[in-house]
Amino acid sequence: MIHIYLDAMGGDNAPQCTVEGAVEILRADPDLKITLGGVSKEIEPYLSGADDVRGRITVDECTEVITNHDAPVMAIRQKKDSAQVKGMLMVRDGEADGFVSAGSTGATLAGGMFRLGRIPGVERPALAPLLPNGKDFFCLIDCGANVDCLPAYLPQFGIMGSAYIECVRGVKEPRVGLVNIGAESEKGNALAKAAYPLMEQAPFRFIGNVEGRDITADVADVVVCDGFSGNLILKFMEGVAGTLLGMIKKEIKADFRSTLGGLLAKPAFKRVKKTMDYTEVGGAPLLGVQGVVVKAHGSSNAHAIACAIRQAALMKRKGLVEDIEKKIAKQLQES
Numbered sequence: 618m619i620h621i622y623l624d625a626m627g628g629d630n631a632p633q634c635t636v637e638g639a640v641e642i643l644r645a646d647p648d649l650k651i652t653l654g655g656v657s658k659e660i661e662p663y664l665s666g667a668d669d670v671r672g673r674i675t676v677d678e679c680t681e682v683i684t685n686h687d688a689p690v691m692a693i694r695q696k697k698d699s700a701q702v703k704g705m706l707m708v709r710d711g712e713a714d715g716f717v718s719a720g721s722t723g724a725t726l727a728g729g730m731f732r733l734g735r736i737p738g739v740e741r742p743a744l745a746p747l748l749p750n751g752k753d754f755f756c757l758i759d760c761g762a763n764v765d766c767l768p769a770y771l772p773q774f775g776i777m778g779s780a781y782i783e784c785v786r787g788v789k790e791p792r793v794g795l796v797n798i799g800a801e802s803e804k805g806n807a808l809a810k811a812a813y814p815l816m817e818q819a820p821f822r823f824i825g826n827v828e829g830r831d832i833t834a835d836v837a838d839v840v841v842c843d844g845f846s847g848n849l850i851l852k853f854m855e856g857v858a859g860t861l862l863g864m865i866k867k868e869i870k871a872d873f874r875s876t877l878g879g880l881l882a883k884p885a886f887k888r889v890k891k892t893m894d895y896t897e898v899g900g901a902p903l904l905g906v907q908g909v910v911v912k913a914h915g916s917s918n919a920h921a922i923a924c925a926i927r928q929a930a931l932m933k934r935k936g937l938v939e940d941i942e943k944k945i946a947k948q949l950q951e952s
Contacts, residue, residue, distance in 0.1 A: 618648050619930045622704035622713040625655035626682045627720025629916045632656075635719065636663035638922025643670035645923070649930055652713060654679050654700030679703060685915075689723030693731055701725065705732035708908040715909030715929035717900065719917045726762050729906040736938070738945040740770050742905030743844070744912060745778050747785070748854060750835045756782045756791075757832075759844040760851045760901060766843035768811035771795065772819035776944050777904040778839035779821045784935040785928065786838075793819075794827035794837030796846055802826070808843060816841070820948055899924035902932060904941065909933050 625635045632655055639651045650673040653660055657676045664671060681696040683689075693702060701720060705728040707713040718725050722744075729742055743759035758778040763770060775793045782791045795816055797805040802813050804826065816823045827837050832850065842850070869876060899921060900913035909932045913925040932938070 618650055619715070619933055620650050620652065620713045621715045621717060621926050621929050622652045622654060622677075622700075622707050623922070623926065624700040624704060624716070624718035624720050625653040625660050625676075626679070626700055627718040628913065628922075629719075630918060631719065632660050633663050634917060634919045635922050636660055637919035638917070639674065639926065640664070640667045640670055641919055642923040642926045643667075643673055646927065646930065649673065649926075651675070651926065652677050652704075652707070654704050656680075656682070677703060683721055683724045685721050687721065687724065689721060689727040690731075692721070692724050693727040701728050702732060705729065705908070705910075708910070709733050714933040715911065717911045717913060717922070717925050717929050719900070719913035719915055719922065719925070722761070722912055722915075725903065725910065725912045729903045729908075729910050733906045733908045733910070736905055736907055736942050736945055738949045739777075739905040739941075740767070740773055742903055743770075743774050743777060744847075744901045745774075745781055745904050746851065746901035747782075748833070748851070750833045752835045754786065755832075755835070755837060756839045757847055757851060758839065758841055758904070759847050761844045761848035762903070763844040764848075765845070766808060768808060768815055771808075771812040771841050771843070772815045772948070773905070773945065774841045775816060775819055775821050775823070775839060776948060777941050778841065780940045780944055781902060781904055781932075781937060782838050784937045784940065785931055788838050790822045791838035792824045792836070793821045793839040793841060794824050796832070796840060796842035796850070797826035797828065800826050800828060820944065820951070899926075899928035902928070902937075907938065909938060 625632045652675045654677045657678045679700045681699040683692045683699045701724050704716040708716050741763045744762045745756050745758035747754040756778045758774045779791045782788050797809045900911040903910040909929050911925050911929045
């Protein structure tokens with residue numbers, strides 16, 4: 618049975634949505650148990666209708682809560698009775714198989730680094746969300762964990778992202794691309810130019826540079842970049858998606874013919890919305906640390922939390938961390 622530790626107090630809608638998400642996935646997956654870390658008196662009311670899965674839920678009383686206002690590193694060091702610290706330590710000690718939080722991203726990164734530690738040979742852990750490309754999903758790595766990168770980090774991001782997309786999406790020999798302002802190898806800033814030959818030598822299927830307009834065009838399964846660029850890409854995609862949906866809704870209501878056409882096209886709009894919906898993905902894994910860690914979106918609803926837990930359980934079942942360890946060790950031997 619897979620055991621996931623969930624930060625029940627993390628996220629904009631906690632603890633209601635975190636608890637409801639845990640109950641949802643427990644009902645769907647009988648081979649799963651969950652520890653809810655947080656303030657028990659706030660958690661328990663949302664478990665009142667969960668008698669059918671209550672036997673697979675443990676509430677871990679935490680007297681401290683890490684918020685987005687806390688300095689991440691200091692919070693991980695000082696708030697030792699918080700869910701983010703206790704959950705990471707349970708994963709480290711083998712008492713839990715994975716950790717999920719919709720709370721502070723900085724604290725999740727710091728906890729992964731200082732409580733779990735890096736996989737031997739990994740220079741920097743990275744966040745790797747799945748994003749839609751019109752056909753399925755691609756992995757964007759890194760999306761914010763490493764704002765400043767050295768060229769050597771990027772091939773490792775490619776290795777970790779390739780292992781992840783193969784694990785969770787079943788893609789064989791994933792296509793790995795490097796974000797750049799042009800397709801030619803000599804294009805780009807100093808980081809991109811220096812990273813390109815390293816990517817060519819890395820043990821994955823490197824397809825070359827990927828320009829911004831092609832990121833969502835299904836040319837690569839793994840898109841590699843530094844955390845600064847990745848975070849800009851991620852937030853820009855979220856903003857564009859929100860703007861387009863808003864414009865479509867406005868225009869559909871503009872006149873009678875548009876409204877009628879909108880009603881006829883409603884099933885298609887629902888399918889598109891589902892494809893673009895981050896709640897179906899779950900969260901961004903923190904790859905490169907010695908344990909399964911998934912960072913869910915701060916505004917996650919119950920279904921998004923359920924999907925993040927499912928994602929963490931799948932990563933454990935597929936042995937993703939061990940796979941990354943082997944591939945990083947192989948890269949170091951060959952370099």
